[in-house]
Amino acid sequence: MTHYSIAVLPGDGTGREVMAEGxxxxxxxxxxxxxxxxxxxxPCGGQYYQETGLEWPDGxxxxxxxxxxxxxxxxxxxxxxxxxxxxxxxxxxxxxxRAGLELYANVRPIKLYEGVQHKVHxxxxxxxxxxxxxxxxxxxxxxxxxxxxxxxxxxxxxxxxEYEPPAMTFPGMNGDVAWDPRPISRAGSKRVxxxxxxxxxxxxxxxxxxxxxxxxxxxxVTRGCQLFRAVFDEMAEEWDDIEVDHAYIDAFTMWLVRNPxxxxxxxxxxxxxxxxxxxxxxxxxxxxxAASGNIGDNHAFFxxxxxxxPKYAGQKKVNPIATLNSVQMMLEWLGYRNNxxxxxxxxxxxxxxxxxxxxxxxxxxxxxxxxxxxxxxGSAIIASVVEKLK
Ligand code: IPM
Ligand code: MN
Numbered sequence: 001m002t003h004y005s006i007a008v009l010p011g012d013g014t015g016r017e018v019m020a021e022g023x024x025x026x027x028x029x030x031x032x033x034x035x036x037x038x039x040x041x042x043p044c045g046g047q048y049y050q051e052t053g054l055e056w057p058d059g060x061x062x063x064x065x066x067x068x069x070x071x072x073x074x075x076x077x078x079x080x081x082x083x084x085x086x087x088x089x090x091x092x093x094x095x096x097x098r099a100g101l102e103l104y105a106n107v108r109p110i111k112l113y114e115g116v117q118h119k120v121h122x123x124x125x126x127x128x129x130x131x132x133x134x135x136x137x138x139x140x141x142x143x144x145x146x147x148x149x150x151x152x153x154x155x156x157x158x159x160x161x162e163y164e165p166p167a168m169t170f171p172g173m174n175g176d177v178a179w180d181p182r183p184i185s186r187a188g189s190k191r192v193x194x195x196x197x198x199x200x201x202x203x204x205x206x207x208x209x210x211x212x213x214x215x216x217x218x219x220x221v222t223r224g225c226q227l228f229r230a231v232f233d234e235m236a237e238e239w240d241d242i243e244v245d246h247a248y249i250d251a252f253t254m255w256l257v258r259n260p261x262x263x264x265x266x267x268x269x270x271x272x273x274x275x276x277x278x279x280x281x282x283x284x285x286x287x288x289x290a291a292s293g294n295i296g297d298n299h300a301f302f303x304x305x306x307x308x309x310p311k312y313a314g315q316k317k318v319n320p321i322a323t324l325n326s327v328q329m330m331l332e333w334l335g336y337r338n339n340x341x342x343x344x345x346x347x348x349x350x351x352x353x354x355x356x357x358x359x360x361x362x363x364x365x366x367x368x369x370x371x372x373x374x375x376x377x378g379s380a381i382i383a384s385v386v387e388k389l390k
Contacts, residue, residue: 001034001035002034002338003038004035004038004070004334005038005040005067005069006026006037006040006069006070006330007040007042007064007070007071008022008023008039008042008072009044009045009064009071009072009073010074011044011045011073011075011090012047012048012075012077012081012090012308012313013075013078013307013309013310014075014308014309014312014313014318014374015073015075015076015304016074017313017316017318017320017374018319019074019323020374020378021323021324021375021378021382022074022320022323022324022327023039024382025324025378025381025382026327028382028385029331029346029385029389032386032390033342033345033346033389035346040063042057042063043056043057044060044076044093045075045077045078045089045308046077046078046088046090046308047078047081049078049083049090050078050081055083055093055096056092056093061092061157064097064101064301065100068299070299070330070333070334071097071299071300071301072301072303072326072327072330073093073301073302074303074323075304075306075307075309076091076093076094076307077307077308085152085162087152087153088149091149091152091156092156092157093157095153096153096154096156096157096158097299098141098142098150098294099142099150099151099154100154100157100158102296102297102299103141103142104188104191104195104296105192105293105296106141106273106292106294107138107199107292107294107295108280108290108292108305109135109292110134110135110284111284112130112133112284112285113130113284113285113289113359114130114355114358114359115130115359115360115361116285116289116368117369118283118284119367120282124368128260128283132260132261133207133260133284135260135263136199136264137265137266137273137277137280138268138273139269139270139273139276139277140192140268141192142188143184143185143188143269144182144184144224144269144270144271145180145270146271147270148163148164148165148180148181149180151163165179165180165181182224182271183224184227184228185227189227190231190235193215193231193235193267195295196265197235197239197242199265200213201241201242203264203265205264206264207261210243210264211264212242212244212263212265213236213239213243213265213266214245214263215228215244215246215247215266215267216248216249216252216267216268216272216276217246217248217249217268217272218248218250218272224269228269229246232244249272249276256279256280257282257283277290277292286368287305287307288304288306288319288321288367288368289321289322289325290304290322291304291322291323291326292304292326292329293326302326302330303326304325304326306322317365317366318365318374319374319377320374320381321358324350324378324382325351328347328351328354329347331343331344331346331350335347346389349388349389352388353381353384357380357381363376363380364377
């Protein structure tokens with residue numbers, strides 16, 4: 001019997017609805033394997049803030065840090081939910097955990113399953129074929145343009161002193177000026193690039209069969225990106241078993257859409273990765289399909305990339321697959337980390353069940369052209385996982 005404690009943070013809006021499916025999946029795995037899960041449910045987010053004045057109950061950060069083997073998050077963010085200092089209410093949760101637990105690699109797979117019609121120009125169609133979209137974007141998760149907000153959020157979570165960037169004057173600018181520093185460090189770049197390089201070695205290459213790490217930056221313009229690329233190039237000198245490539249972020253967005261088959265693993269800075277992965281999700285059928293892991297050396301949390309979709313909250317209509325696949329990533333991470341074959345087996349069962357479910361194409365949510373509810377999709381996939389585990 002292997003026992004894991006999982007901190008479950010459903011968060012806001014539809015985050016709660018998809019997380020219900022994530023929890024049901026864990027229950028089903030527990031009932032059909034030797035794994036057992038202690039699910040520690042922690043209410044949190046913008047709605048919780050509006051109700052209580054807190055982003056999550058006091059002590060929640062410590063529970064995530066000290067008691068959980070892994071963390072699952074639904075979605076954070078709710079209209080009008082803003083902290084007194086203007087920061088996102090719930091930032092303490094998603095950004096506080098990223099910074100406070102040093103989850104420096106935000107791992108966002110972009111894979112198109114067979115059968116998925118993607119919605120482009122308002123129509124469901126096949127612009128990209130499944131064989132052409134299978135990459136992972138690794139987003140640096142602790143520095144860059146998010147740095148001040150990350151740091152403030154982590155300090156709110158841990159009780160430390162909140163950081164504000166120093167006042168600055170800028171030549172040629174008068175009156176009110178707001179600014180966000182974008183610090184990028186050698187050490188911070190090195191650890192995320194190293195992580196991305198290890199991912200390349202774990203995979204079978206791009207759809208074209210090339211094992212490759214692409215560094216995406218804007219080093220023709222920003223100093224932070226110049227350092228990021230310089231660190232990448234220094235490290236790449238030691239790699240003789242993979243290909244390396246560079247792209248500026250602007251051109252990358254074009255190639256991402258036009259030639260997704262070129263990419264295997266991509267590593268980039270924080271805000272570029274945030275933007276590129278929303279765009280990338282379209283290649284896989286939309287945000288309802290986009291899973292992610294926020295991973296550090298000692299902790300990790302897993303979350304669907306989509307937000308709390310307030311306009312659909314309470315309707316049980318959003319796609320739970322991004323969440324089920326985030327559970328899949330969590331079990332894979334736990335499996336590798338603990339040499340736990342049972343967790344790896346469960347992860348594989350989820351992967352196969354999702355792929356088969358979509359290929360059948362019978363029970364799908366609106367975003368994939370169907371009319372099924374969150375629960376109907378979740379239950380059907382969970383039933384198939386159970387069959388595989390028996
Ligand atoms: C994401 C989200 C977050 C981010 C928000 C909710 C702070 O958009 O995980 O991509 O910007 O990182
Ligand atoms: Mn985002």
